[in-house]
Amino acid sequence: MNVPESSAPRDHHQAQQPGTTIGVYPRAVLNELPAYVAGKPSGEVPGLRSYKLSSNENPYAPVPAVIDKLAELFSAAPTEDHERPAGEILNRYPDTMYTALRQELGATLDVDPDDIVIGAGSLGALTQLVSTLAGTSADGTRDEVIIPWRSFEAYPIVVLSAGAQDIRVPLLADGRHDLQAMADALTPATRMIMLCSPNNPTGPVLTTAEVDEFMAKIPADVLVVLDEAYVEFIEDPQAVNGLEFFARYPNAAVVRTFSKAHGLANLRIGYALVHPDLMPHVRVMATPFATSTIAETAAITSLQNLDQVHKRVAIVQQQRRWVLSELHAMGIQVPESSANFFWLDLRERTPEFVQKAATWGLSVRGFGQEGVRVTIGEAEANERLLQMVAEFFNVSR
Numbered sequence: 001m002n003v004p005e006s007s008a009p010r011d012h013h014q015a016q017q018p019g020t021t022i023g024v025y026p027r028a029v030l031n032e033l034p035a036y037v038a039g040k041p042s043g044e045v046p047g048l049r050s051y052k053l054s055s056n057e058n059p060y061a062p063v064p065a066v067i068d069k070l071a072e073l074f075s076a077a078p079t080e081d082h083e084r085p086a087g088e089i090l091n092r093y094p095d096t097m098y099t100a101l102r103q104e105l106g107a108t109l110d111v112d113p114d115d116i117v118i119g120a121g122s123l124g125a126l127t128q129l130v131s132t133l134a135g136t137s138a139d140g141t142r143d144e145v146i147i148p149w150r151s152f153e154a155y156p157i158v159v160l161s162a163g164a165q166d167i168r169v170p171l172l173a174d175g176r177h178d179l180q181a182m183a184d185a186l187t188p189a190t191r192m193i194m195l196c197s198p199n200n201p202t203g204p205v206l207t208t209a210e211v212d213e214f215m216a217k218i219p220a221d222v223l224v225v226l227d228e229a230y231v232e233f234i235e236d237p238q239a240v241n242g243l244e245f246f247a248r249y250p251n252a253a254v255v256r257t258f259s260k261a262h263g264l265a266n267l268r269i270g271y272a273l274v275h276p277d278l279m280p281h282v283r284v285m286a287t288p289f290a291t292s293t294i295a296e297t298a299a300i301t302s303l304q305n306l307d308q309v310h311k312r313v314a315i316v317q318q319q320r321r322w323v324l325s326e327l328h329a330m331g332i333q334v335p336e337s338s339a340n341f342f343w344l345d346l347r348e349r350t351p352e353f354v355q356k357a358a359t360w361g362l363s364v365r366g367f368g369q370e371g372v373r374v375t376i377g378e379a380e381a382n383e384r385l386l387q388m389v390a391e392f393f394n395v396s397r
């Protein structure tokens with residue numbers, strides 16, 4: 001193999017540490033990127049059904065109409081022409097504007113379809129927004145994106161990969177955003193602020209009143225992005241409503257997903273609401289054909305059967321209320337959750353809890369020495385979790 005004699009990086013944009021032997025180096029910023037830790041599937045415990053409570057997925061499959069529609073999509077009558085068998089849809093690219101879904105969303109949400117951008121998950125749409133607004137200038141200075149922390153672990157990855165700097169503002173002790181501290185973190189370099197309601201992994205919502213008060217402090221040239229991945233699970237009437245927020249502020253954007261309440265996490269489809277002035281620029285940063293016609297069709301069908309989606313959500317909400325009240329009855333404090341998960345502030349006992357859960361056939365998501373996020377799952381999973389929690393804290397139930 002022909003490796004150049006001097007394989008040291010030539011400029012400061014490349015990583016200065018060894019790690020490759022071929023003389024090709026990754027960008028230096030990769031050293032700063034935390035790796036995304038996906039929730040682990042639950043391990044096998046003999047005689048016990050295992051449950052994955054680590055990725056905030058919907059425990060229920062998509063509504064039956066979605067399954068039927070996808071089956072229909074793949075079972076179109078075969079033709080004589082062998083180049084066009086059933087499932088022809090697979091060899092054609094999707095409509096890269098996802099027009100049909102934007103129209104369905106527009107009608108469902110009462111939003112102009114032109115203000116909607118579809119992405120490979122809401123993370124795809126968010127990545128598009130961040131890379132439109134924040135990066136590194138030619139002189140090497142980085143734009144800043146203020147994020148609540150701890151929050152969705154993808155935020156620092158998306159911001160740093162765009163070349164911008166994430167400014168992490170610690171949450172309050174009760175797991176809510178510290179909006180005053182976030183406003184105080186503004187600098188001339190701030191381009192964007194992330195808000196997450198309900199906040200992953202702690203669960204509380206932002207209220208309309210506090211978001212309005214916050215927006216009054218934010219300059220017009222800073223985009224405030226509200227991540228509403230779990231919006232469907234909210235019951236709190238005080239919670240900020242992303243659609244009203246978007247309609248009210250020109251410097252507001254919203255991201256939402258079909259991954260959680262709609263049960264379509266594997267199909268990778270989500271969207272952002274973006275002001276029309278910004279939209280042409282956001283479109284420039286699109287990954288062409290980011291998601292599939294299959295995902296688009298599933299999303300449309302799910303929207304057309306929202307009553308059934310809401311029935312599933314209602315079961316999760318009912319389970320959440322029950323789990324939280326049982327925890328409360330055991331004297332265990334958790335932040336008020338409006339999502340399909342809750343947060344245990346376990347600090348140094350975090351790894352111990354994660355390990356114990358595994359021996360109970362439950363996979364939960366530990367964050368270092370900070371705490372554990374547990375997804376609300378099937379009733380049996382929740383019941384087992386509560387029994388395990390009682391044993392862990394040595395309290396009776």
Ligand SMILES: *Cc1c(COP(=O)(O)O)cnc(C)c1O
Pocket residue numbers: 056120121122123124152196200227229256257258259260265268269270
């Ligand atoms: C799960 C989640 C998402 C959704 O990601 P997708 O890319 O849509 O699957 C977005 N934001 C938060 C806070 C999440 O927890």
